[in-house]
Amino acid sequence: MLLIVRPGSEMLTPAALLALGAAALYATFQILTRKLAGENLMVLMMYPSLVGCVLLSVAMPFVRFDAGYPITDVIAFVGLGITGALGHLLFVQAFQRASASAIAPFTYMQLVWSTLAGWLLFATFPDGWTLSGIVVIAGSGVVLTWYERVSLPQSEPAAVD
CATH class of the missing domain: 1.20.58 (Methane Monooxygenase Hydroxylase; Chain G, domain 1)
Known part of the structure; x- marks a missing residue:
C-alpha cells in the first residue's frame, strides 16, 4: 500500500487527514459487516443508512448550501447512492456465503x-x-x-x- 500512497510531507494536509479518516471508517464498516453477516439482510442494509442519517443530521448546521444544483449533479448523486447501496448489498451477500x-x-x-x-x-x-x-x-x-x-x-x- 505504501508503494501506491508514497506518504511524505504532503500527506499532512487537512484533505489527507479527511481521506485517512474515511479509510478508517470504511475499514470499520467492513469489519462490522463481516461480524454481522449472519443477521437479516434488510437489517444490515438499514444500519449504515441510519448511522449516516444521524451523523449527517448533526453536521447539517455547518454545511453551506448553494441556491441550485445542476441536474447532472443531482443525477450523479442519485447514481452514487444507488451504486453504493447495491455494493453494500453485494458485500453483505458475499459474507453470508463465503x-x-x-x-x-x-x-x-x-x-x-x-x-x-x-x-x-x-x-x-x-x-x-x-x-x-x-x-x-x-x-x-x-x-x-x-x-x-x-x-x-x-x-x-x-x-x-
Missing part, C-alpha cells in the same frame, strides 16, 4: 477500479510506483488465496454402501 479470507482478495480490486477510473475520468495515468503497488497487493492476495486452499485439509469422500 469466509472473509475467501472474499478479501476481491476487495483489492477496488485499487484496480479506482486507478482505471482515475485514468479514464480524470486523465491521471498511474506512475510506475502505483502500478508496482497494485501488482504487489493483487499478487499477495492471489498467493494468499492459493496458499490457503492448498493448506486446507482435504476431506475424505464419503463411502458409498
